[in-house]
Amino acid sequence: MKRQPDGELLWGVIVETEAYSQEEPACHGYRRRSPSNETLFGEPGRFYVYVSYGIHHCVNVVTDRADWANGVLLRAVALPGEPERVAAGPGLLARRFGIDRAHDSWSVCGENGFWLAPRPSVLGQPELVSTTRIGIAQGQDWPWRWYLKASRSVSRRASGDRMPTKAKAWSPEGTSAV
Numbered sequence: 310m311k312r313q314p315d316g317e318l319l320w321g322v323i324v325e326t327e328a329y330s331q332e333e334p335a336c337h338g339y340r341r342r343s344p345s346n347e348t349l350f351g352e353p354g355r356f357y358v359y360v361s362y363g364i365h366h367c368v369n370v371v372t373d374r375a376d377w378a379n380g381v382l383l384r385a386v387a388l389p390g391e392p393e394r395v396a397a398g399p400g401l402l403a404r405r406f407g408i409d410r411a412h413d414s415w416s417v418c419g420e421n422g423f424w425l426a427p428r429p430s431v432l433g434q435p436e437l438v439s440t441t442r443i444g445i446a447q448g449q450d451w452p453w454r455w456y457l458k459a460s461r462s463v464s465r466r467a468s469g470d471r472m473p474t475k476a477k478a479w480s481p482e483g484t485s486a487v
Contacts, residue, residue: 311406312422319406321396322428322481325385325456325463327442329369331378335448338378348414349378356423358403358413361444365400366409370417370425384454387462389481398464429484435459440467 310320329336337346337359348357349371357369357380369380386396388405396402403409406423417425436458441449443465456463459479461472472478 310419310424310426319388320426321386321388322432322457322484323383323385323425324387324460325383325397326454327382327384328372328453329378329380329382330373333448333451335442335445335451336378336380342378346378349380350376351414353379354417356408356412356415356417358408358410360410361400366403367399368403368406368408368412385456385460385462385464387457387460387479387481389484393461393480397462429481431484432457432479435479438467438470440470 310318313319331338333339338349342350345359346357348355349369351371352375353372355371357371359367361367367382369382371380373379382399383402384399386402386405387393388396394401396405408423412423415421415423437455438458439452440454440456441452442454443449456466457479458470459473459477461475461478461480466472
């Protein structure tokens with residue numbers, strides 16, 4: 310969720326994520342700690358924002374424990390009242406929410422007007438797909454990407470998993486932000 314300057318809430322449901330851990334080569338903290346990845350080694354519950362390919366901002370949630378680089382990349386969000394693919398990918402997600410390096414190390418609890426909240430109860434126990442990560446050179450075979458099977462807002466589906474029809478798809482329409 311993000312509090313807009315006019316007081317309105319911009320919100321959506323996270324429908325796709327990827328996990329990264331210091332012990333594997335695709336993690337930004339795999340080789341060493343540096344000023345650019347310092348947040349990833351910090352306390353859990355912070356946003357780690359980086360620039361991918363010099364173009365797109367990407368946002369992760371720091372997880373596990375301090376001094377160990379673990380994070381979950383937010384890959385896609387479904388937003389009510391907006392085109393279903395407006396935030397279908399980490400760069401598109403960051404662009405839609407106005408996230409850039411200035412948001413790096415912010416708490417996920419909302420002190421700065423941007424936060425994570427529990428999923429809407431209307432989702433119940435959703436069916437998740439676990440598959441391999443994408444867009445990385447090493448560790449592609451690790452099944453550390455998850456997405457909501459019924460969502461049409463996922464950035465890329467697993468091989469053989471067809472996009473649900475609009476009639477069968479889950480959408481955040483009609484759900485509440487809180």
